[in-house]
Amino acid sequence: TADISYAGYTPTAQAPVMHRYGRGDTDVTRVAATAGGNPVLPPYSITTISVAPHAAAASVGAPGAPKTTAVGSSTATVSWAAPANGKAVRYEVYERLGSNAQLLATSTSTSAMLHNLPPGSEHTVNVLARDADGRLSRPSEPLTFATTAPRDSSCLVNYRVDSGWGNGFVATVTVSNVGDSPINGWTLDFTWPSTGQTVQSFWNANVTSSGTRVHVTDNGANAKLAPRSGSTAIFGFVGANDDANPTPTTFTLNGTVCRTS
Incomplete structure (x- = not known):
């Protein structure tokens, strides 16, 4: 017990x-x-x-909206402003996990480093202040960020917008095998940063979408990527965008988070 x-x-x-x-x-x-x-x-x-x-009721107000000051492949540093009213003796950074929350870090200052984050993963966090009696404030405004790809990844992806016309664009994606083992058959997955971005047509690969998630497979002719030889597969597509057209930040090749260029 x-x-x-x-x-x-x-x-x-x-x-x-x-x-x-x-x-x-x-x-x-x-x-x-x-x-x-x-x-x-x-x-x-x-x-x-x-x-x-x-x-x-806590005697301290909610902290200011957090922001990232540094983001790596497995760590991120976030900072925030102290509450406008009351005195905080400690801050707690929580990550949203559906209807639950996970404590990622505590700090007695207005910044904290978050550790052990998976490479190429997205996280939404809030900061809460705790007063001298142990009572928690309301949460801050949320912050959503993504960790970067590992520097020693065995794949490299270059995403380039070739042209655009307000609500549409043409993009080219180059996939490179920079690892030690050959690749025979590949799938590439990424997520659109904006819900208004979609793929309309494509070439040199097979592309399917579900919401903001995009799944790409080789077309047979470009399935083999030799190791460390600059072997690449290049495909393109015509996309649509309702408003902004930000570049996807994380690409996964056969389950491996790739470096980007």
Whole structure:
């Protein structure tokens, strides 16, 4: 059993929410709270326990909207302005995971470095302030950012807009194998930054889309990419855009996040 105490607030009488991942489990699973108080934890397991505090307004306001000051392949540094009212003794950076949130970092200053982020992944975070009594503020405005590709990636993608006319454009994509192993058959995946961007027609590859996600496969003739020889596959398409036409930031070749140029 686990004897858990709480600092800075008193939880309500409602049952805590428990999730567990343990021996024999195939995924994180919500489990019933242990009746009578102290939770029972199976051996070789990880359990999260969420309790609700009594509603008590924090004496500190929400931090300012966060922004990135540095982004790498597995780390990002974010900063924000201190709350306009009240005094924060600590800040907490949370990532949105559907209807849940994950704590990524804590800081006693107005910046924090986030670690262990997957390369080429997108994240949406909020910052909350905690006052001297342990009470949390409202969340800041959200920030969405993407980590970069690893520098030692075995593939390289060049995305180039050749021409545009307001609500349409022509783009060329060059895929290069810069790894040590040959590639025989490839798929390239990327996501449009804007919901108004779509592929209308294409050549030298097969392109399908689902929402903002684009899936490209070789056309047979360009399926083989020799290793480290500058071997490339080039395809193009005609696209449409409702408004802005930003460049996709992350390309994945056969499951590997590629460098971009």
